[in-house]
Amino acid sequence: xxxxxxxxxxxxxxxxxxxxxxxxxxxxxxxxxxxxxxxxxxxxxxxxxxxxxxxxxxxxxxxxxxxxxxxxxxxxxxxxxxxxxxxxxxxxxxxxxxxxxxxxxxxxxxxxxxxxxxxxxxxxxxxxxxxxxxxxxxxxxxxxxxxxxxxxxxxxxxxxxxxxxxxxxxxxxxxxxxxxxxxxxxxxxxxxxxxxxxxxxxxxxxxxxxxxxxxxxxxxxxxxxxxxxxxxxxxxxxxxxxxxxxxxxxx
Amino acid sequence: xxxxxxxxxxxxxxxxxxxxxxxxxxxxxxxxxxxxxxxxxxxxxxxxxxxxxxxxxxxxxxxxxxxxxxxxxxxxxxxxxxxxxxxxxxxxxxxxxxxxxxxxxxxxxxxxxxxxxxxxxxxxxxxxxxxxxxxxxxxxxxxxxxxxxxxxxxxxxxxxxxxxxxxxxxxxxxxxxxxxxxxxxxxxxxxxxxxxxxxxxxxxxxxxxxxxxxxxxxxxxxxxxxxxxxxxxxxxxxxxxxxxxxx
Numbered sequence: 001x002x003x004x005x006x007x008x009x010x011x012x013x014x015x016x017x018x019x020x021x022x023x024x025x026x027x028x029x030x031x032x033x034x035x036x037x038x039x040x041x042x043x044x045x046x047x048x049x050x051x052x053x054x055x056x057x058x059x060x061x062x063x064x065x066x067x068x069x070x071x072x073x074x075x076x077x078x079x080x081x082x083x084x085x086x087x088x089x090x091x092x093x094x095x096x097x098x099x100x101x102x103x104x105x106x107x108x109x110x111x112x113x114x115x116x117x118x119x120x121x122x123x124x125x126x127x128x129x130x131x132x133x134x135x136x137x138x139x140x141x142x143x144x145x146x147x148x149x150x151x152x153x154x155x156x157x158x159x160x161x162x163x164x165x166x167x168x169x170x171x172x173x174x175x176x177x178x179x180x181x182x183x184x185x186x187x188x189x190x191x192x193x194x195x196x197x198x199x200x201x202x203x204x205x206x207x208x209x210x211x212x213x214x215x216x217x218x219x220x221x222x223x224x225x226x227x228x229x230x231x232x233x234x235x236x237x238x239x240x241x242x243x244x245x246x247x248x249x250x251x
Numbered sequence: 252x253x254x255x256x257x258x259x260x261x262x263x264x265x266x267x268x269x270x271x272x273x274x275x276x277x278x279x280x281x282x283x284x285x286x287x288x289x290x291x292x293x294x295x296x297x298x299x300x301x302x303x304x305x306x307x308x309x310x311x312x313x314x315x316x317x318x319x320x321x322x323x324x325x326x327x328x329x330x331x332x333x334x335x336x337x338x339x340x341x342x343x344x345x346x347x348x349x350x351x352x353x354x355x356x357x358x359x360x361x362x363x364x365x366x367x368x369x370x371x372x373x374x375x376x377x378x379x380x381x382x383x384x385x386x387x388x389x390x391x392x393x394x395x396x397x398x399x400x401x402x403x404x405x406x407x408x409x410x411x412x413x414x415x416x417x418x419x420x421x422x423x424x425x426x427x428x429x430x431x432x433x434x435x436x437x438x439x440x441x442x443x444x445x446x447x448x449x450x451x452x453x454x455x456x457x458x459x460x461x462x463x464x465x466x467x468x469x470x471x472x473x474x475x476x477x478x479x480x481x482x483x484x485x486x487x488x489x490x491x492x493x494x495x496x497x498x
Contacts, residue, residue, distance in 0.1 A: 144327045145331050147325070151301070152345045153319070158348055250376070
């Protein structure tokens, strides 16, 4: 708890200075609203923003689940066969280096269904960390344990399931945590691209809408919600990872 | 049971790890490979285990073929247990890898854990055990297949003095009871003199056998207070110094 005290105090101090500076310098709300105005904008329409947050989070979690399943499946295929490794590796990197805003319009046109197309966009961003981490974990079990498996004549399949797969779990969990944050980023970016195409639901759309109407405090409120969601996702997946390792007994 | 003739091993990159190693291993041997780090002791152990192949020379097993899975037990310096598996599951591993069902393996697991004094710790996870106990699990795992040869690579080097002494005594007891051949890598003169029947001195760069000293001491008792033990330690130390002087 002590460790939370200092950052909290610092954050509060920064908010007070922010509010004070905005008031003293008479900065209008449409340029830079103070914290109180931002909270006010949230309180004025909490449901609208929360529903949008829910919509963005639905895309985020759907994308994270798809990215995790796909990432693990691809990493497993690579671990099981050298051919698959040679075939998949370059495409995974192509996927990673392609900027989402560049391909999001295409995805949205091709997929059609708004929710699905947003999820596909977010998967494109979230896929790589969970995939690459799991692949690394599968490829690098402790050398002496690998020797031991060799000594006892363990075949490829047994080594995979009894050693490499369980040894990859902490790598997967780290990748999942990174992918969680990226899934949110992907969802929001996709909403921005799609928003101009006309699906009105996520937080990104609220931000754009408020921007057009010069409701800057509302923009900030949506932004704060987004940051909070990111922090919660990151911390939640971190706690999830620790709980899994504790449950398995090796942490 | 095993004859090594003029075995050499050179790693990619040119380091010559072993040169002209000739050595015989007999049933119920207790052989210590003694030498400073970098003298190729572990490489030699890996060659015997079949985890690595020599570049020159031959390893000939007396029955004509290399030992199958489970005929060789291997204990590393680190206990190298599966951190997510209980003591019993770790001991089960070698049998599991050979396709033995859990039910059928249970008596062997129970016996192996009992032999290393870990009855009652079947369900314990590695992190719940002390370093010494983890090493005991590792030894039980190596013994569970009833290997003909037990290879140990500085297994007690990371343990504290008291635990090490306890485990050394227990290992002597196991060796006496089981009749397994043990090849034990160590860099401790005292440990080699205390445990082994044959002490093979090795020198580094490239790893070579300097000479072999037979222990006059016998059959797994605590000989630490025996004057003959002091004499043996002196003999080994003298041979070591001579070897280093020559090098």
